[in-house]
Amino acid sequence: MRPRSFDVSRRGLFGSAVAAAALGGGAVAAFAGEAHAAAGGDATSAGPADTVYPFEGAHQQGIVTPSQAAAAYLALDVEAADGAELVAMFKALTTAARWLTAGGVAPDVGMTGTSLDNGVLGGPSVPADGLTITVSVGASLFDHRYGLAAKRPHRLVMMPAFADDLLDRSICDGDLLIQVCADHQDTVNRALRVLLRETRGSLAARWRQDGFVSPSRPDGAPRNLLGFKDGTANSAVAGHEEELVWTHAGGSEPAWVEGGSYHVVRKIRMLVEFWDRVSVREQNTLIGRDKASGAPLTGTEESDAPDFNTEYKGEAIALGAHIRLAADSGRSATTGQRMLRRGYNYDAGMDVNGNLDMGLLFTTFNQDLERQFATVQRRLEGESLADYILPVGGGYFFALPGVRGSDDWLGRGMFA
Amino acid sequence: MGFAARGATARTVGVGALVAALGVGVLSAAAADEASGVAGSPVDVGQAACGNGWTGGSAGPLTFALSNSAALVQEVQIQDVASRRIFVDVEDLGVGAARSVTLALPAGTYRFLCMGGADGRAFAGPSWTLTGDYRGATTPGVLPASELDFIKPVDAYSAWTAGQLSRLRGDVSALTTALRRGHLLAARHAWMRAQRQYLLLGAAYDAFGDLGDAIDSPVTPGVAPLTDPHLTGLPKLEAVLWHAKPVPAGPRSRAAKRARARVTAYLRQSAVPVARRLLADVTKVAATFDNPVQPSNTDMGLRSHEILEDALRFELTGRDDAGAHLTLFDVDAMVDATRDVIAPLRDLLAERDPDLAVTDAWLDRLARYVDTFHRAGTDTWTPYGRLSIAQQRRLESILSQTVEYLSEIAVVLDPVQAGPA
Structure with missing residues (x-):
């Protein structure tokens, strides 16, 4: 037997078959039906109320997966003593993520230890609940500690402070980012606790923020906490994931990045007290859309493409409007800058002065950080909306390629 | 070899495989027992009827609906006949009650054990076999520990504690002497010896009752330790000793002499009475300890992690700091206290905990890291607050x-009722 002194994953060593055993009759019925694609395209519905996203694939889940209602973002620093412990940590994360996302009860440790499960979702019939666990790495993981410098994804750097940022570095960056999303908050809570417990000796939490996606009100893209529909432009990315979302090996990128994605998280506080004291007309002008319908000010429907051509339409969408700056002078010219956004609202209570601490966990997945997110972000510098929002935290990460088979594990390519 | 199956068990079971596993092993077993309404193959576990209703089947996932037909509360186990390892222990199954248990077992010969509590007999049901080549994960079994197994460790630990208490008495006595002489640094050094000696007794706290609280009273959150009227014993002395400022050695000036005299007077007035009371309390504990209370069997197992749970909760949060900022010194002693609790359990653990070496390695790693904040050969420990984030x-x-x-x-050491010989 190999030395186990570096093995921090013994809790997760038992496979999932016992989990299967413990599923009651109800679960049998739920799984027995022929798997069919859910609205998201790659999910299997395990019953009227449950969604299971397959854990294995070329890409991780939680990227092009339709946004679930609840999320937790957890940034951690690696405390592993050496490369072997780092590998053990990635394997432990993989094992736990595998059984958690599959639904069902935890692997059975019998009478040899405390339960792997915290029981937040009860049992024995435990839904997958649309759970996805997305693991990304930060630039700091590729420093001197683990000899991974040559494996750093080419564009992965520490997130710089942009002109309008007021970053608190204690809620920025991290060696690792774990994004946990599910249809309900309790499922996120259970998964988060299991993942932390499986990796106590090798990961130390750095910052965390939970988020939520509001339901459509009354329809279309869900609203952010400024009251505007957010994410309407995502439809322009669909079908172009190979050019806009997924990183590819070759060129300046190391071979292992194939199928990954640059994962940008920005904790953007919204100064909602101030915002609520601004007229809706002015808010519409700042954004460039109609607050009620979500339509661009040059259109009537949310789905209408904004017309930024000032020659014909004047300045219906003001020159400094958020959507104009974000889109630059026209979509066709900036196709390669489009990015997949997957934001979550956050509500973190009050600050010490009694102001609401809430806003947006702006999240985007990019094939090329510089060409996409950073370019657009620089165009937004000095926008009028900047008076009402304040980027305070987050970081640049790289979402690892997917786990491609039963023997594969998250991050394996880095160690090849 | 609880972990020998690891390579195989690390196998992925995707959704498809889940369905397959359910299809093969569980469907028949998962059907609810008509009589009890509980999921699983019905098995009677009522005393002499122990095991009725189940005669064996295929290796793999199993669900049993255990029902108690006897007039006694039952404790039920499933035992591998050859190795005597058990896989399930259902305690307190009431009269007429039914409970569903789920596990996965490899091919082999097993039996149910049905124990009727203190007054009832222990029955073993007939042996049954599981056949077939099941390659999925199985429920690990343990060699159960019984109350009898704890007699030796508890005796050994009690004897050890009695010896430690006598050393603690010596340390507190030396502390009292140093305080009476008014030597601040010598008193601080003596306090650290006494504090460490007390922390080493970690597992025995509950056994000391109110005297334990008097020796090591809790620090009241939000109250300055020096003026906290509820503070007694070691923390009270800590507050006094680290409130006083040492006078630099060397200058024989009149001012330095006066300063030293002030410290001496302060210690005699504020610390000596506290130390006298502490010495009396420790003496009383040492005299009465092996008389009424011993740590219970369960205590020894629980204390194995609770001493360091206390470190997480009271030391790393600063809650137990009455002024010395010796958090890391305390944690270091608590690691040793944990090792001292485990020591008499080692024979029991060697057979039952395949990961004991891993646990030891992490205790060593913790001690090594804590020790990086200690200047060797001195009383100097980096205050916790000076550690970087x-x-x-x-x-x-x-x-x-x-x-x-x-x-x-x-x-793994939670004692279960022993089956019939």
Whole structure:
């Protein structure tokens, strides 16, 4: 037997078959039906109320997966003593993520230890609940500690402070980012606790923020906490994931990045007290859309493409409007800058002065950080909306390629 | 070899495989027992009827609906006949009650054990076999520990504690002397020896009752320790000793002499009475300890992780700091206290905890890291508050992982009723 002194994953060593055993009759019925694609395209519905996203694939889940209602973002620093412990940590994360996302009860440790499960979702019939666990790495993981410098994804750097940022570095960056999303908050809570417990000796939490996606009100893209529909432009990315979302090996990128994605998280506080004291007309002008319908000010429907051509339409969408700056002078010219956004609202209570601490966990997945997110972000510098929002935290990460088979594990390519 | 099956069990079971596994092993078993309304193959576990209703089947996932037809509360186990390992222990199954249990077993010969509590007999049901080549994960079994197994360790630990108490008495006596002489640094050194000696008794706290609280009273949150009227014993002395400022040695000036005299007077007035009371309390504990209370069997297992759970909760948060800022010194002693609790359990653990070496390795790692904040050969420890955030996180991470492993000791040593011979 190999030395186990570096093995921090013994809790997760038992496979999932016992989990299967413990599923009651109800679960049998739920799984027995022929798997069919859910609205998201790659999910299997395990019953009227449950969604299971397959854990294995070329890409991780939680990227092009339709946004679930609840999320937790957890940034951690690696405390592993050496490369072997780092590998053990990635394997432990993989094992736990595998059984958690599959639904069902935890692997059975019998009478040899405390339960792997915290029981937040009860049992024995435990839904997958649309759970996805997305693991990304930060630039700091590729420093001197683990000899991974040559494996750093080419564009992965520490997130710089942009002109309008007021970053608190204690809620920025991290060696690792774990994004946990599910249809309900309790499922996120259970998964988060299991993942932390499986990796106590090798990961130390750095910052965390939970988020939520509001339901459509009354329809279309869900609203952010400024009251505007957010994410309407995502439809322009669909079908172009190979050019806009997924990183590819070759060129300046190391071979292992194939199928990954640059994962940008920005904790953007919204100064909602101030915002609520601004007229809706002015808010519409700042954004460039109609607050009620979500339509661009040059259109009537949310789905209408904004017309930024000032020659014909004047300045219906003001020159400094958020959507104009974000889109630059026209979509066709900036196709390669489009990015997949997957934001979550956050509500973190009050600050010490009694102001609401809430806003947006702006999240985007990019094939090329510089060409996409950073370019657009620089165009937004000095926008009028900047008076009402304040980027305070987050970081640049790289979402690892997917786990491609039963023997594969998250991050394996880095160690090849 | 609880972990020998690991390579195989690390196998992925995707959704498809889940369905397959359910289809093969469980469907018949998962059907609810008509009589009890509980899921699983019905098995009677009522005393002499022990095991009725189940005659064996295929290796793999199993669900049993255990029902108690006897007039006694039952404790039920499933035992591998050859190795005597058990896989399930259902305690307190009431009269007429039914409970569903789920596990996965490899091919082999097993039996149910049905024990009727203190007054009832222990029955073993007929042996049954599971056949077939099942390659999925199975429920690990344990060699159960019985109350009898704890007699030796508890006796050994009690004897050890009695010896430690006498050493503690010596340390507190030396502390009292140093305070009476008014030597601040010597008194601080003596206090550290006494504090460490007391922390080493970790597992025995509950056994000391009110005297334990008097020796080591809790620090009241939000109250300055020096003026906290509820503070007694070691923390009270800590507050006094670290409030006083040492006078630099060397200058024989009149002012230095006066300053030293002030410190001496302060110690005699504020600390000596506290130390006298502490000495009396420790003496009383040492005299009466092996008389009424011993640590119970369960205590020893639980204390294996609870001492360091206390470190996480009261030391790393600063709650137990009455002024000395010796958090890391305390944690260092608590690691040794944990080792001292485990020591008499080692024989029991050797057979039952395949991960004991891992647990030991993490205790060592914790001790090594804590020791990096100690200037060797001195009383100087870096105050916890001076650790960088990264160092605090690392300490928390190592300590947390260590208690995760330690917590398994209480589970594998949780005594169960022994089956029939």
